[in-house]
Amino acid sequence: MTTAVLITGTSSGIGRATALRLARHSGLTVYATARRTEAIADLAEAGARVLALDVTDERSMRAAVEAVEAEHGAVGALVNNAGYGEYGTVEETNLDGVRRQFETNVFGLARMTQLVLPGMRTEGRGRIVNVGSMGGRLVFPAGGYYHASKYAVEALTDALRFETAPFGIKVSLVEPGLIRTGFGGTAAGTLAGSAAPAGPYAALNAVAGQQMADSFKSTALSAPPETVAKVIERAITTPRPRIRYVVTPAAKALVHTRRLLGAGMFDAYLRRQFRGAA
Template sequence: MTTAVLITGTSSGIGRATAERLAARADVTVYATARRPETIAGLAEAGARVLALDVTDDASMRAAVRAVEAEHGAVGALVNNAGYGEYGTIEETGLGGVRRQFETNVFGLARMTQLVLPGMRTAGRGRIVNVGSMGGRIVFPAGGYYHASKYAVEALTDALRFEVAPFGIKVSLIEPGLIRTSFGETAAHSLAGSAGSAGPYAALNAAADRQMAASYRNAALSAPPESVAKVIERAVTAGRPRSRYVVTPAARALIHTRRLLGAAAFDAYLRMQFRGA
């Protein structure tokens, strides 16, 4: 019996790498999704089924889940991957952009989860894999709203894991560090557009932009999306998946440093990283 795996946000980066990796397995039927299906036509050639799905549109989400359930009875595994970063300081970032980010990163994830759970409960099994971030446990300046969305994913995942365990449904959280995808470019673009070059936070924004660019270019600090896809595959297929998977050595080091040394020491680290801001 094959497992039907529904993945959101597969047009690029982690989602695309995950769809390609899982589509190569004989025991998995991958449903790759994106707002514009033409952007993922290549995934059909790799063996995936292609569906339109916009995680900010309820009708679109319902239609995608119905399509999988019509063929398989239930979604076997949901990978909530769709997300992006809206960067800027708390004072200067427009709340319209913040709301759009939460619609994708948090409410879309929550709604997709609500839609697949009835079928999973009836089947008595299922997997939900939420792609969070190391940014759900540590915070960098000029990224507060993005981090808040990922902190929300942490909370939702922890509650969900306990709630659905009696129904045979397993829930895992993936916490990637810096992954070399278009995410960094999107975040830098939103940071550049969040305020004028002469505003009160201009120096901080410039420092954050430099730091972000340098970190994503650094092979020791970042990793390719295939590294995350490999971990997601493990969470989807393992008999006893872990509750959390932190991806990249740098992410593990930062999370443990923040936890062990506390806020004061981490703030001191940030002051060193953002010197001149």
């Protein structure tokens, strides 16, 4: 039976790469979504079906899920990919921006999940793949609010996996490291706009911004979005998907290092990385 895959946030980056990859999979019908369908018109040419979807709007979310269910009975697989980073220090970052980020990264993911689950339970099967981040396992300075949103995704995914298992629904968390998409530019922009240049955290913000720019440019530390798309495809199609997929060697090394060092030693490691920020 053909599985209908609904992917959020496919206008760029990981979502776009995933839609393109899955559209080539003969056993899947892919629904690519974005706020503006004109931004993903080319995905229709690649074989995906295009829907308007804003994960911060209830009516939009309901309409997208209902469109898939009208044709397939249920969403076979949901890829909760939509998200972005709101960067800045805890003291200085505008909380209106933080709320908007949580509406997309956390509440949008949660609501999309709520909407597809009744159909999946009725079918007795389904896949949910949440795109988290290595940033849900460790924290860098000037990124606390973004990391908090990804820690929330970790918690929701762990609860969801246990709750839905009796209904034949498999839940996986994909945790990418640094991926060469527009994410880095967006995050750097929010960081630059989060505080006055001469504020108390100016030095930290400058170092954090440079670290971010250098890391995303590094081919040793980052990877293209197609790397994540391949993992998402595996999580959807393999009979026994993993609970977690950490993506990129650098992310695996950092997550392992954070676990081994503990909080105090990892802080010392960060102080070395962020020299000049004090």
